[in-house]
Amino acid sequence: MTVVAEVRGLTVTAADGSAVLDAVGLELVRGRVTGLVGPSGSGKTTLALCLLGHLGRGLRRTAGTVEVTGADPFQPAVRRRLRGRVTGYLPQDPHSALDPRRQLAAQLDTAARIARPHEDRAARRTRVEQAARDAALDLALLRRYPGQLSGGQAQRAVLAWTLVTRPELIVLDEPTSGLDADTAYRIGERFTTLTWRPAVLLISHDIALVDRVADVTQSMDRGRLSGSGRAIAVPVPSPTGGPSPNGDGTGALSFEDVTVRHGPLYVLRSVSGQVAAGEMVGIRGASGSGKTSLARALCGLAPPAAGRLLVHGAPVSWDAAARVRAGQPYLAYVGQDARTALNPRETVRRALARSLGAAVRRGRSGGTWSVEEIADRFALAPELLDRTPERLSGGQRHRAALARAVAAAPAVVVCDESTASLDHDTETRVLKTLDGLRRDGTAILLVTHSDRVAARADRVLTIHEGQLR
Amino acid sequence: MTLRRLPVLMMSSLVLIIAVCGPWLSAVDPDTPVAGPFETSSGVHLLGTDVLGRDTLARVLVGGRALITQAAVATVLGSMIGLTVGLWVSMTRRRTAARFAVLGVDALAVFPAMLLLLVLAAGLPGGGAAVVAASVLVSVPFSVRVIRERATAIVATDHARSALARGDALTVRLRYDVLPALAPAALAEAGIRLVAAVQVAATAGFLGLGASAPTANWGRMVQENSAGITVNPLPVLVPAALLVVLAVGVTFLLDHITGPLLGERDRVGPDMVGVAR
Numbered sequence: 167m168t169v170v171a172e173v174r175g176l177t178v179t180a181a182d183g184s185a186v187l188d189a190v191g192l193e194l195v196r197g198r199v200t201g202l203v204g205p206s207g208s209g210k211t212t213l214a215l216c217l218l219g220h221l222g223r224g225l226r227r228t229a230g231t232v233e234v235t236g237a238d239p240f241q242p243a244v245r246r247r248l249r250g251r252v253t254g255y256l257p258q259d260p261h262s263a264l265d266p267r268r269q270l271a272a273q274l275d276t277a278a279r280i281a282r283p284h285e286d287r288a289a290r291r292t293r294v295e296q297a298a299r300d301a302a303l304d305l306a307l308l309r310r311y312p313g314q315l316s317g318g319q320a321q322r323a324v325l326a327w328t329l330v331t332r333p334e335l336i337v338l339d340e341p342t343s344g345l346d347a348d349t350a351y352r353i354g355e356r357f358t359t360l361t362w363r364p365a366v367l368l369i370s371h372d373i374a375l376v377d378r379v380a381d382v383t384q385s386m387d388r389g390r391l392s393g394s395g396r397a398i399a400v401p402v403p404s405p406t407g408g409p410s411p412n413g414d415g416t417g418a419l420s421f422e423d424v425t426v427r428h429g430p431l432y433v434l435r436s437v438s439g440q441v442a443a444g445e446m447v448g449i450r451g452a453s454g455s456g457k458t459s460l461a462r463a464l465c466g467l468a469p470p471a472a473g474r475l476l477v478h479g480a481p482v483s484w485d486a487a488a489r490v491r492a493g494q495p496y497l498a499y500v501g502q503d504a505r506t507a508l509n510p511r512e513t514v515r516r517a518l519a520r521s522l523g524a525a526v527r528r529g530r531s532g533g534t535w536s537v538e539e540i541a542d543r544f545a546l547a548p549e550l551l552d553r554t555p556e557r558l559s560g561g562q563r564h565r566a567a568l569a570r571a572v573a574a575a576p577a578v579v580v581c582d583e584s585t586a587s588l589d590h591d592t593e594t595r596v597l598k599t600l601d602g603l604r605r606d607g608t609a610i611l612l613v614t615h616s617d618r619v620a621a622r623a624d625r626v627l628t629i630h631e632g633q634l635r
Numbered sequence: 636m637t638l639r640r641l642p643v644l645m646m647s648s649l650v651l652i653i654a655v656c657g658p659w660l661s662a663v664d665p666d667t668p669v670a671g672p673f674e675t676s677s678g679v680h681l682l683g684t685d686v687l688g689r690d691t692l693a694r695v696l697v698g699g700r701a702l703i704t705q706a707a708v709a710t711v712l713g714s715m716i717g718l719t720v721g722l723w724v725s726m727t728r729r730r731t732a733a734r735f736a737v738l739g740v741d742a743l744a745v746f747p748a749m750l751l752l753l754v755l756a757a758g759l760p761g762g763g764a765a766v767v768a769a770s771v772l773v774s775v776p777f778s779v780r781v782i783r784e785r786a787t788a789i790v791a792t793d794h795a796r797s798a799l800a801r802g803d804a805l806t807v808r809l810r811y812d813v814l815p816a817l818a819p820a821a822l823a824e825a826g827i828r829l830v831a832a833v834q835v836a837a838t839a840g841f842l843g844l845g846a847s848a849p850t851a852n853w854g855r856m857v858q859e860n861s862a863g864i865t866v867n868p869l870p871v872l873v874p875a876a877l878l879v880v881l882a883v884g885v886t887f888l889l890d891h892i893t894g895p896l897l898g899e900r901d902r903v904g905p906d907m908v909g910v911a912r
Binding site for chain 1: 728792793794795796797798799800801802803807811812815816
């Protein structure tokens with residue numbers, strides 16, 4: 167049993183003196199998958215970054231040591247030597263990790279070349295293809311640019327990138343948040359069967375996945391690690407709420423013959439659908455099937471090639487700016503990548519205040535809410551309000567983006583995997599808030615891979631091969 | 636940072652102070668001959684005298700202000716125009732109009748700075764107006780291109796687009812979404828333009844354009860006194876050195892002042908993506 171990485175008594179404090187990590191001890195053993203679960207904002211990503219020798223902005227290490235293959239990654243020279251060779255890291259928000267101007271194959275090739283400079287081209291190609299297969303990534307996708315990938319495909323591409331160097335320590339931060347259950351499980355299985363037997367740290371909110379894949383599970387709460395072992399029960403999909411169709415029959419949102427094309431590639435062919443006011447509709451489909459394309463088209467962010475859109479029976483333009491000019495209703499989009507969705511220079515408070523202002527301008531009832539109230543509905547603690555996005559955790563960013571969209575009192579909210587990186591309790595709370603919103607007559611579309619989220623929807627539509635059913 | 640930066644910082648500030656406050660400090664009239672031409676440094680005339688026997692020190696003290704004023708006014712004007720046009724081009728929905736505007740601005744970039752300077756100096760009556768106008772005309776095409784490039788990327792970010800979709804007013808979007816992100820590029824751009832404007836202003840002096848003959852100007856001093864460089868090199872070397880330090884120092888000062896304002900960050904931590912690279 168070889169210990170690849172060891173963390174001893176690690177304490178990391180934020181600028182205000184509060185502990186982000188509190189005397190954390192962790193051993194990562196060769197050939198073993200260690201699961202790390204815990205509520206959003208509890209310090210999981212901070213711990214992962216410490217294994218790479220990085221500290222977030224404003225954070226300080228006050229005690230403890232980190233050793234990766236016997237060396238201290240906090241020393242710059244060691245960090246450079248380990249990075250991409252000994253340690254592989256899969257960050258949250260995968261789209262921001264890929265170079266938008268290079269094909270995947272080229273990026274993976276570069277990663278392989280950096281790790282093993284002396285290999286010839288053919289050996290590198292085999293290595294890249296093997297990594298793609300390990301990450302359940304279709305080889306045909308290697309020819310694409312990151313902009314042509316769906317959220318789940320980008321996630322698998324970054325995973326392939328992590329695997330291509332065959333690192334001894336793999337740190338995965340939410341590797342499956344954008345994937346359907348089948349693909350997630352398929353990938354999860356590979357972690358245990360990788361031929362070079364790396365030590366894996368798997369951070370995830372998907373407790374079912376961690377339970378199935380991890381040999382040891384650690385749970386983190388407010389910077390403290392507790393409970394090794396596997397005593398974490400898989401939560402049953404909550405029956406609360408359940409399908410409660412209270413739509414009044416008038417189509418709040420209906421779209422007809424929507425066709426979305428990326429160049430010669432048809433993503434959606436003549437898709438039609440309807441959502442009643444106060445209805446919550448789930449949209450599912452395999453990774454890369456066009457869910458996000460449909461969501462962005464509806465919200466006016468990427469006009470489709472053809473189609474008609476009606477909101478409350480009145481035709482609405484496909485271009486968001488034109489909607490504003492014509493005083494047409496606002497359809498809010500909450501995206502997969504919360505990092506780009508939020509203004510990096512803006513505190514949560516100001517983002518919410520601006521959004522509330524938009525509701526007031528449109529004379530919607532949402533304007534009566536205060537910033538604190540709306541933040542509380544999305545489980546954002548008051549002290550988070552004055553932070554900029556970079557000082558929020560991944561899950562907190564998602565909730566901030568969601569709160570911002572809802573604060574503007576839109577006619578329709580389209581959530582694209584917005585709850586994928588939330589822990590169970592927070593997810594329940596967020597879904598409850600959305601439920602309340604729908605009772606006020608807002609139509610809600612949930613693009614999701616999660617059975618639990620889909621179970622809360624009134625009905626579920628599935629996209630398969632360009633068709634919506 | 637401080638210790639290593641301090642000498643450069645002091646030197647560039649000193650040149651600026653000399654240029655701006657110099658005219659108040661000079662005790663001798665810079666335009667009347669006080670001794671023979673090209674006399675070397677002495678107790679009375681610290682830097683000797685120039686081609687017409689005027690006190691070099693007095694002329695050095697007086698000769699910087701017009702230069703700096705011209706450069707500063709040209710930079711402010713040019714940056715404002717560049718920023719306005721660049722932002723309009725990248726945010727307007729009249730794509731065709733924007734394309735033609737950029738074409739028109741590009742056409743301006745074809746004219747060499749010197750040609751513009753000569754033509755304008757012939758047309759505009761005396762003073763620094765011609766110099767300022769030439770500097771502005773030369774800098775605007777480049778500013779527009781840089782600002783447009785950056786602003787287009789900013790306007791396309793998810794958060795800026797969601798603000799647009801939400802119906803936030805143009806001023807609100809400019810203030811919170813666009814300008815803060817644009818500021819580093821705009822300031823860096825203004826810094827380069829300032830150096831270019833100093834160059835144009837100095838060249839104008841060298842060519843004898845701008846304010847008419849007796850007025851002191853560092854650029855003109857280099858030209859006037861180059862004939863006597865073997866006898867007394869100071870009337871050439873001192874203004875030339877001041878020009879160099881001014882050009883370097885101005886960008887340095889700008890970086891020094893704006894760096895902390897914009898929050899120069901060591902981009903490490905959760906903010907850093909793609910650590911695996």
